Amino acid sequence: MNYDVVVIGAGLAGFSAALAAVKEGKQVLVIAKGMGNLYSSSGYIDLLGYYPTTSKKPVVNPQKILDSLIVENPNHPYAKVGKDIIIKAFNDFLLVSEEMGLPYTGSLNANMMMPTAAGALVPTTLYPKSTDKKITVDREIVVVGIKELVDFYPAYVAQNLELQLGRKVKPLWIDLQLNISRELNSYDLALALEKPQVRNGLIDQLINLNVRDSLILIPAVLGVTRWQEVISNIEQSLNCELLEIPTLPPSVMGYRLAESFKLYLKNKGVEFIIGYPVAYAKFLDGYCEEISIYTANDRLKKIKAQNFCLATGGILGEGLQVLPREIKEDVFGLPIQVPREYSLHDFFSLEGQPLSYAGVNVNDRLQPFDPQTKETLLKNVFVAGATLAGYDPFVEKSGNGVALTSGYKAGLLAAKGGILNE
Amino acid sequence: MSNGNERNLDHCLKCSTCHTQCPVVANYPDFPGPKQLGPELERLRLAKGQEKPLEIDESLALCTNCKRCDIACPHGVKPSYYNMKNKARLQGQSISKFRDWILAHNICWGKIGSKIPGLVNFALKFPLTKSVMGLMGIANRDFPKYLKQQIKIRNSKNDKKVLYYPGCYASFNEPEIIQATIDILEAYDFQVELASVNCCGTPVMSNGLLDEAREMAIKNTGVFLKYIREGYKIVTTCSSCGLTLKEEYTNIIPGTNSAELKQNVWDLFELLEEEEILPFNENKEKIKKAYYHVPCHLKAQGIGVPAANLLKKVAVKDLIIEDNYCCGIAGTFGFKKEKYPIAMAIGDPLFKDIKNSQVPFVITDCGTCKLQIMHGTSVPVKHPVVILRDYLKNSDTEKF
Ligand SMILES: Cc1cc2nc3c(=O)[nH]c(=O)nc-3n(C[C@H](O)[C@H](O)[C@H](O)COP(=O)(O)OP(=O)(O)OC[C@H]3O[C@@H](n4cnc5c(N)ncnc54)[C@H](O)[C@@H]3O)c2cc1C
Ligand code: SF4
Numbered sequence: 009m010n011y012d013v014v015v016i017g018a019g020l021a022g023f024s025a026a027l028a029a030v031k032e033g034k035q036v037l038v039i040a041k042g043m044g045n046l047y048s049s050s051g052y053i054d055l056l057g058y059y060p061t062t063s064k065k066p067v068v069n070p071q072k073i074l075d076s077l078i079v080e081n082p083n084h085p086y087a088k089v090g091k092d093i094i095i096k097a098f099n100d101f102l103l104v105s106e107e108m109g110l111p112y113t114g115s116l117n118a119n120m121m122m123p124t125a126a127g128a129l130v131p132t133t134l135y136p137k138s139t140d141k142k143i144t145v146d147r148e149i150v151v152v153g154i155k156e157l158v159d160f161y162p163a164y165v166a167q168n169l170e171l172q173l174g175r176k177v178k179p180l181w182i183d184l185q186l187n188i189s190r191e192l193n194s195y196d197l198a199l200a201l202e203k204p205q206v207r208n209g210l211i212d213q214l215i216n217l218n219v220r221d222s223l224i225l226i227p228a229v230l231g232v233t234r235w236q237e238v239i240s241n242i243e244q245s246l247n248c249e250l251l252e253i254p255t256l257p258p259s260v261m262g263y264r265l266a267e268s269f270k271l272y273l274k275n276k277g278v279e280f281i282i283g284y285p286v287a288y289a290k291f292l293d294g295y296c297e298e299i300s301i302y303t304a305n306d307r308l309k310k311i312k313a314q315n316f317c318l319a320t321g322g323i324l325g326e327g328l329q330v331l332p333r334e335i336k337e338d339v340f341g342l343p344i345q346v347p348r349e350y351s352l353h354d355f356f357s358l359e360g361q362p363l364s365y366a367g368v369n370v371n372d373r374l375q376p377f378d379p380q381t382k383e384t385l386l387k388n389v390f391v392a393g394a395t396l397a398g399y400d401p402f403v404e405k406s407g408n409g410v411a412l413t414s415g416y417k418a419g420l421l422a423a424k425g426g427i428l429n430e
Numbered sequence: 431m432s433n434g435n436e437r438n439l440d441h442c443l444k445c446s447t448c449h450t451q452c453p454v455v456a457n458y459p460d461f462p463g464p465k466q467l468g469p470e471l472e473r474l475r476l477a478k479g480q481e482k483p484l485e486i487d488e489s490l491a492l493c494t495n496c497k498r499c500d501i502a503c504p505h506g507v508k509p510s511y512y513n514m515k516n517k518a519r520l521q522g523q524s525i526s527k528f529r530d531w532i533l534a535h536n537i538c539w540g541k542i543g544s545k546i547p548g549l550v551n552f553a554l555k556f557p558l559t560k561s562v563m564g565l566m567g568i569a570n571r572d573f574p575k576y577l578k579q580q581i582k583i584r585n586s587k588n589d590k591k592v593l594y595y596p597g598c599y600a601s602f603n604e605p606e607i608i609q610a611t612i613d614i615l616e617a618y619d620f621q622v623e624l625a626s627v628n629c630c631g632t633p634v635m636s637n638g639l640l641d642e643a644r645e646m647a648i649k650n651t652g653v654f655l656k657y658i659r660e661g662y663k664i665v666t667t668c669s670s671c672g673l674t675l676k677e678e679y680t681n682i683i684p685g686t687n688s689a690e691l692k693q694n695v696w697d698l699f700e701l702l703e704e705e706e707i708l709p710f711n712e713n714k715e716k717i718k719k720a721y722y723h724v725p726c727h728l729k730a731q732g733i734g735v736p737a738a739n740l741l742k743k744v745a746v747k748d749l750i751i752e753d754n755y756c757c758g759i760a761g762t763f764g765f766k767k768e769k770y771p772i773a774m775a776i777g778d779p780l781f782k783d784i785k786n787s788q789v790p791f792v793i794t795d796c797g798t799c800k801l802q803i804m805h806g807t808s809v810p811v812k813h814p815v816v817i818l819r820d821y822l823k824n825s826d827t828e829k830f
C-alpha cells in the first residue's frame with residue numbers, strides 16, 4: 009500500500025490532519041488502533057479557557073491572549089502552530105462543519121460560557137449551532153433531568169447555576185417510560201428520542217410541567233443523527249429554547265462530531281483502517297519509509313507513504329505509554345522527557361500535572377526534534393494533538409483546540425512535504 | 431479458548447465507544463450491548479464462577495459477531511470474544527436448538543442441494559416447505575439457489591502456489607465465484623489447487639456449537655498445514671471464512687498449529703495487492719457506477735479494502751465504497767424467525783443508501799451479505815471476482 013499521506017490516529021487531531029491533506033488533493037489513509045477520544049468528549053472545541061493556567065477567571069478573548077501565550081511559552085503547541093494557522097484552522101473547520109451537516113459556530117474573539125453536567129459554567133470557543141443559546145437570556149431557566157439517565161441530577165445543576173447566575177433556576181424530572189430493564193446511557197436515550205412516540209411523550213410531560221417559553225437545559229440526548237429534527241420538533245411544540253448539556257461517556261455530542269467528521273472524510277476519498285495499532289516503523293536517513301500494522305492474523309501489513317502525521321492522543325490516547333521510569337512513544341520510539349515527578353500531590357492543582365506536559369518535542373514544522381541536540385529526528389513525520397509536549401489541556405482547557413489546529417498544520421505540512429510558503 | 435484476549439479485560443475504561451458502534455443496540459434497545467455483555471459482565475461471571483449462566487446471558491444470542499465493537503475500542507478490548515465464548519456455554523439450554531443446528535450445518539444442506547439442485551430449489555420454493563420452516567423458526571425468506579459444480583483448473587506448475595478455499599457459499603451456491611477466482615489467480619501466474627476441506631465452522635461457532643466448531647477447526651487446520659508446509663498460501667474469497675481462519679481458530683484451538691495457519695491465510699485481493707503485475711485489460715470500457723459494500727468481517731481483518739481498490743483501478747469508474755453499515759444478516763442470524771425483524775432493521779439504512787445511490791448493481795465479498803442485500807433491495811449483487819474476471823487481459827478462458 010502506498011499513500012501520499014498516512015495519518016496515525018483517529019481522534020480530532022488525526023481527522024483534522026486528514027482534512028487538511030485531502031483538501032490539498034492528496035491520497036490519504038488514516039490508521040488507528042481504535043476510535044479516538046471524541047466519543048467521550050463534549051464535542052466543544054476549546055481554544056483556550058484559562059490563562060495563565062492558575063487564573064480562576066476564564067479567558068474572554070482567546071485570540072488576544074494567544075499573542076502573550078505564544079511569547080511566554082515557546083514550547084506550547086500553539087507557539088509551534090502559530091497564530092495565522094490557528095485562525096485558518098478554526099475558520100476552515102467552521103466551513104467544513106456546515107458541509108458535514110453538523111454546523112458549528114463561535115468566534116475566536118469571544119469565548120462562550122457553557123453549562124456542564126455539574127452546573128459549572130465553562131468557557132468554550134466553537135460549539136454546535138444547536139447549542140448557540142445564551143444562558144443569560146430573559147427566559148425562565150429550567151434544568152430537566154431524565155429518570156432513565158444515571159449521573160445527571162437537575163437539582164444539583166440548578167443549584168450551582170443559581171450561585172453563578174444569581175437568578176432562579178428550576179430543576180425538574182421527567183420520565184421517558186421506556187420500560188427497558190437494563191441501565192441506559194445517553195446514546196440509548198438519544199436513539200429512543202428519534203422515535204416520534206417517545207418524543208411526544210417527552211413533549212407532553214414538559215407541557216404538563218408548564219415550561220413553555222423557557223430556556224430548557226437538558227442532557228445531550230436529543231437524537232443521534234436526527235438531532236435537528238428532534239430539537240426543532242420539541243422547541244416548536246413548546247415555543248422554548250433547548251440547550252443540551254454534554255454528558256458522561258458515551259457523549260452524544262462528541263459522537264455526532266466524530267461520526268459526521270469521519271463520514272465527511274470518507275466521502276472526500278480518505279481511507280480508514282481502524283482496529284490495529286502500528287507495530288513497527290522503518291527508517292532511512294532521518295525519514296520514515298514505511299510503517300506496518302499487525303492485521304487480524306498477526307501478519308504485518310506494510311504501508312508506505314511520502315509523509316506521516318502522528319496523532320496518537322498522548323497518554324490518554326495510548327500513543328504514549330507510561331512505565332515506572334520511562335515514557336515510551338509507541339509508534340516511532342521518539343524520545344520523551346520524563347518529568348521529575350509524574351503527578352503533584354494536589355490532583356486538582358491549577359498548575360497542571362507534570363505528566364500532562366510530557367510529550368513529543370517538535371520544531372516549528374511540527375517535526376519531532378531532540379531538545380538537547382536541537383536535531384530534527386524525522387523529517388517526514390509531523391506530530392499533532394495530545395501527543396505534543398508543552399501543555400496541559402485540562403487546566404487550560406485547550407484539548408480540542410490544540411488537536412484541531414496542530415492537526416491542521418501537520419496535515420498541511422505532510423501534504424506539502426514539510427514546507428509551507430505562505 | 432485462548433488467554434490472549436482474557437488479559438485485555440482490565441483495559442476496559444468503560445468509555446462506551448463500542449456501545450455506539452453496535453448495530454444491534456441501534457435497533458433493539460433491550461440488547462445490553464458489547465460493553466455490558468462483554469467486559470462488564472465477564473468480571474461478574476469470573477467472580478461468580480463460570481458455571482452458572484447469568485439471566486442477562488440470554489441476550490448473547492442477539493450478538494451477530496460483527497466485531498464492530500472490537501475494532502472501535504480505543505483500548506484493545508475485544509468484547510465480541512467474550513460474547514462468542516459465553517454464547518457457547520448457553521447453547522445447551524436453547525429452545526431453538528434444532529433450528530440453530532440446521533442453520534449451523536448449512537454445509538449438509540449445501541451438499542444435498544448441489545447434487546440435486548432442481549429438487550432443492552423446488553422444495554425451498556414450495557409453500558409447504560416454507561411453512562414447515564416457519565414452524566421450525568426459520569424466517570420466511572428465499573434460500574440460496576444451489577448449482578452444480580464444474581470447475582476448470584489449468585494445472586500448470588509454478589513456484590507461486592495457492593490453495594484456494596472457496597467456503598460454503600461459493601461451493602454450493604455460486605461456483606462461478608470459484609471459477610473466476612481460479613482464472614484470476616492463474617492470470618497472476620499462481621499454481622492453484624482447490625481445497626477439499628469442510629465448512630470453516632463460522633456458522634457452527636456463531637450458533638454457539640463450540641465443540642463441533644473446534645472439531646472442524648482441528649480437522650481443517652491439519653489439511654491446510656500440509657499444504658502450507660509445501661509452500662502453498664491459503665486464499666479465501668469469503669470475508670467470514672477468511673476471518674475465521676485468521677482469527678477465530680486461534681481462539682477456539684489455541685496453539686502452534688492455528689498460529690501457523692493464521693499467518694498463511696490471505697484474502698484473495700490482499701494477496702494480489704502485493705503482486706507487481708496487473709493482468710487486466712485497461713482499454714476495456716469501465717462500468718460507469720457501482721456500489722461496494724464492505725462486509726463487517728472484511729473490515730475487521732485490518733487489511734483495508736483491497737478488492738474495492740482493484741475494482742476502482744480496472745473496472746468501475748465511479749465506485750461508492752461504503753463501510754458504515756452492517757447488512758444485518760450476520761451469517762445465519764437473519765435466517766432465524768425471531769431475529770428476522772432485527773436483521774432487517776439493522777440492514778435498513780444500508781438498503782436505503784443503496785436504493786438512493788441508484789446503482790445498477792452492488793458488489794460485495796460475502797455471500798450472506800449478498801443474500802441479505804438482494805432480499806432488502808432487489809438490486810443484483812455480485813462478487814468482485816465475477817466482475818474482475820471479465821477484465822482479464824486474456825479473457826479467453828471459457829466462461830462458466
Ligand atoms: C473525558 C474527556 C473529555 C474531554 N472534553 C473536552 C472538551 O470538552 N473540550 C476540549 O477541547 N477537549 C476535551 N478533552 C480533551 C481532548 O479530548 C483531547 O485533548 C483531544 O481529544 C486529543 O485528541 P487527539 O486526536 O490528539 O487524541 P485522541 O482523540 O485520543 O486520538 C488518538 C488516536 O490515536 C490512536 N492510537 C494511539 N496509539 C496508537 C498506535 N500505537 N497505533 C495506531 N493508533 C494509535 C488511537 O486509537 C486514537 O484513534 C477531553 C478529554 C477527555 C479525556
Ligand atoms: S470495551 Fe473498549 S470501547 Fe468498550 S467500553 Fe471498554 S474500553 Fe470502551
Ligand code: SF4
Pocket residue numbers: 451452453454455463464492493494495496497498499500509510513
Ligand atoms: S459483535 Fe457486533 S453485534 Fe456483537 S456486541 Fe459487538 S458490535 Fe454488537
